[in-house]
Amino acid sequence: MMVTLAFPSPHRHWRGGRGLFDGLRARWAEQRRLEHHARLEDELRGLWREACFGVGVCQYIEAAAGMTVRTPRFGAARILRGRTTFTAELLPGGEPEDLRAHAPRLAHTLGFRGLRVEQIAGRWVRVTLLETDPLADAFALRRLVTARADETVILGRAEDGVTLGHAHADAAHLAVQGQNGAGKSAFTYGLLAQVCAAPDVLVAGSDITGLVLGRAWTGTAHHDWQTTGTRDLPAHAAMLDRLVAEMDCRLDAMPPRRDKITPTTTTPLVLVVLEEFPGLLRAAQAKDKKLAERITSAVLRLVSEGRKAAFRVLMLAQRFEANAVGGGYARDQFALRLSFRVPGESLVMLHGEDARKLGPEHANSAPGIAYLSAPGHDCTRLRAPYLGDYGEFCDRIARHGRRAS
Ligand SMILES: Nc1ncnc2c1ncn2[C@@H]1O[C@H](COP(=O)(O)OP(=O)(O)OP(=O)(O)O)[C@@H](O)[C@H]1O
Ligand SMILES: [Mg+2]
Known part of the structure; x- marks a missing residue:
């Protein structure tokens, strides 16, 4: 007897019907x-072992x-969806930082551009492999404006792809150094564009x-508190001096049982920007020593006493040498420190001995790449956001800059 198997027609299959072949x-x-997946996992496992051994994250055991x-x-x-992650168990006595310290080299051995290490539980960490180099790719700043001084502003994107932020309400003055064309001003444009609209922030300096x-701030409430030119x-x-007087007023009027001013619309956080401050000091010294002393002593008062009175100083310099600042x-007094491209010695001067090993590489970094140190944070390299050309900064300040009420 002939048995006829009833296969569904190919047409039905291609139309998406659920025939026998569909299941197969x-x-x-x-x-x-x-x-x-198993092949890739095996390959990664082997490469991971080689990579860890290669960078010295390993232990030798006598057996x-x-x-x-x-x-x-x-x-x-x-x-999952093009993103590769894996878990790994740290060595006894190990910390996630042991892996982060070698992240670029580990990633390169695994065939990726970067990696991120997050602790999950106990000694286990999750490693996320990055297909693109977060420092190499430009970091455009979305049309982001903050509405309050205690909101986080974006400082940049770190080597592990994480976006780093900072709230000016945190009591930290900012020091930014970098050679000509390293990206100090572009970083500042990005930062100021983010805070210019907040009703409890005043951009002075x-x-x-x-x-x-100066000119870019014409018509805003900030402009009257800014001095420009030589x-x-x-x-x-x-x-x-005017800023110091305002600070003194606030300190004198400090409410009882309070030791710091919380920024409000009437007592805004004053962000004192000192662009190319060593240049100002040099010019003042050349003209009149007393004038230079007056400028130095005012800045000294702002950085040492300003934090309590909601004053934050953002000082920019090519090199943060003590006598130049x-x-x-x-x-x-500067807790948050950023170095764009600088010679190795300047990097160590601002960030300490830990930064020395990065000196040669950082001395050749592209514009916009900075080394960041802050209390309670591991030192890290980041890519600062970039608004685009100068006109874009002017447009954003004109559009969002807080108007005098
Ligand atoms: N984050 C960035 N991403 C991409 N390109 C950048 C970035 N920052 C700066 N650049 C490029 O580098 C150029 C110089 O940057 P910037 O003017 O900020 O340097 P600077 O450190 O202020 O230099 P100077 O000491 O001469 O004032 C910019 O015009 C821009 O082309
Ligand atoms: Mg500049």
Whole structure:
């Protein structure tokens, strides 16, 4: 007897019907996917061991059969929508930082551009592999404006792809150094564009270049608190004295049982921008030593006493040498420190000995790449956001800059 098997027609299959082949095809596809995943996982496991051994994140263990090498144990990989992650168990006594310290080299051995390490539980960490280099790719700043002083502004994107932020309400003055064309001003444009609209922030200060402050701020509530250019140097001293007087007023009027001012619309957080401050000091010294002393002592007061009165200083300099920025004591007051491209010695001067090993590489970094140190944070390199050309900064300030009420 002839048995006729009733296969569904191919037409029906291609129309998406659920025939016998559909089930088989789905199973084969799943099997292929699992085999592919297992192959990739095996490959990653082998490379991970080699990479950890290569950078020295390993332990040597004496066993009867001889010396064996132990590396952070590879757990399981997960590849989802093009994102590859895997888990790993740290070595006894190890910390996630041991892996982060070698992140670029580990990633390169695994065939990726970067990696991020997050602690999940106990000694287990999750490693996320990055296909693109977060420092190499430009970081455009979305049309982002903050509405309050305690909102976080974006400082940049770190090597592990994480966006780093900072709230000016945190009591930290900012020091920014970098050679010509390294990206200090562009970073400041990005920062100021984010805070210019907040009703409880006032952007004040001195800028001999007249690009960061000044004309771009015409018509805003901030403009009256900004001095620019080199033609009238006493005007810079007068502005800094005015800021000190405002600070003193706030300190004198401090409410009982309070030791710091919380920014409000009537007592806004004053962000004192000092663009190319060593240049201002040099120009003042050349003209009149007393004027330079007046400027130095005002800045010294702002950085040492300003935090309580909701004053934050953002000082920019090509090199943060003590005598160029008002002395070692003044420099010590800056908690948040950013170095764009600078020679290795300048990097160590501002960030300490830990930064020395990065010196040669950082001395050749592209514009916009900075080294950041802050209390309670591991030092990290970041890519500062970039608004685009200068006109875009002017447009954003004109559009969003807070108007005088
Ligand atoms: N974050 C960035 N991303 C991409 N390009 C950048 C970035 N920052 C700066 N640049 C490029 O570098 C150029 C110089 O930057 P910027 O004017 O900020 O340097 P600077 O450190 O202020 O230099 P100077 O000491 O001369 O004032 C910019 O015009 C821009 O082309
Ligand atoms: Mg500049």
